[in-house]
Amino acid sequence: MNQTEILSQITDVFREILDEDALVLEASTTAQDVEDWDSLTHIVLVVGIEERFKIKFGSKEILAWKNVGEMCASVSEKL
C-alpha cells in the first residue's frame, strides 16, 4: 500500500470517528489543524487506525508523531 492509499484510509478513520465528512488530511496536518483532535480523541483515533490496518502501535510511538505524515510512515512500516 503506498502513502497516498494509507493517507486516504486514515482520512476515512478520522472522518468516521470525528463525524466530520468533509475533513481533509494532508501529510503536514497536525492536531492543531483539526478541531476535535486532542490528546483524548487522539487515542481513539489511533485505535481506529490500528483496527483499520490490523496493526498495533507502541505507547511511545503514538505520542511522538508530529503530523499525519509521521502517522502514515508508522503505518507503512508495520504493513
Add this chain to the structure above:
Amino acid sequence: MSILTTVLEKIEARDPQHAAKIRENTGGLGPDYFAMANRFFQKYQRYLEHQGLTLDYGLDRYLRMHEAMIEERTQFIRSGEYSNGSFAEVEKAVYANPEVMEYHMHGLTLAQFLWFDQYERIRFFCDHMLGYFAKGSRYLEVGGGHGLYVNEALELLPLDTTVDLVDISQTSLTLAKGIVDNNRVNYHLKNIFDFSATDIYDFVTIGEVLEHVEDPVKLLGKIGDHMTDTGVCYMTTPINAPMIDHIYLFRNEDEIREMIAAAGFEVVLEKSVISEKVSSKKAALFKIPVMYAAFIRKIG
C-alpha cells in the same frame, strides 16, 4: 513565584502539550483553587525536603504516572475493559511493587490540583462536609492516599473530633502522614474489613477507592456497618477512568447509583465532572473519564 506556577513551568519544560492542557483546564478556577493548591503543594514540598528530595522528584513521578495512564487508556479504548480484573493482579503489579507505588502515589498527589476534576472533588467536599458532619465527634477516612482529604477535613472539623485514617498501603500512609504532618490524625495500617463492630463514625470519607476493589457493594456495605444511623459518607469514584490499579469499571453514573443503593445507601447530594472541557455526549462517545462524587446516607 507561587509553587503552582513553578510546578507548571517545570512541566512545560518537559511536556509543553500537557502543560498547555493543564493551563487550559485550570485557568478559570479562581482564587480559591490557587490558594488551596499552593497551600497543599507547599506541604508536599516540605515533605519532599524532609526526605532529602526536591520538587523535581515529584514531577518525575507525576509525568511517569501520566505516561502509564496514557498506556492504560490506549488499552482501555482497544478492549473496552480495564487491564486488571482482580485484586490479586493489581497487588502483584502495583501494591507489592514499591517502585510503581512510589511513582503512582507521588503522581496522584500532584494530580489533585493539576487535573481540574480532582480539584472539583475536593471543593465539593469542603463546601458541604461540615454541614453533614453536624454535631458528630468521630471522623474516618478510608484509603487516605496522599492525605489531601484529611488535611482539608482538619481545617474544618471541631478540634475535639476524633480523626482516624485507615489504609492498606504503607506507602500511602507514609505519604499522607508526611504531608499532613498533624498529630490529630490516628493512622491505621489496616483493612476496613478488620475493624471491630464498635468502631462507629459520624462521617466517613472514601475517595477513589471503590474502583480498586472487585466488589464495591460489599466495601460500601461494610462502611455502612461502621456509621451511625444519621451518619453521612462522602464517596467518589470515576467512570471510564483506566489506571494501573483500577479494577471495577463503572461505565456511567447510573451504575454508580445502583451500587450505592445495593449497599444500602441513598444519595443526598451528588456531582459529576467530565475530566475534559467537552460535552457529555462527546465524553460518552470517546469514553472520557468522569468524576462522580456524592454525599450518601444509610436508608431507613
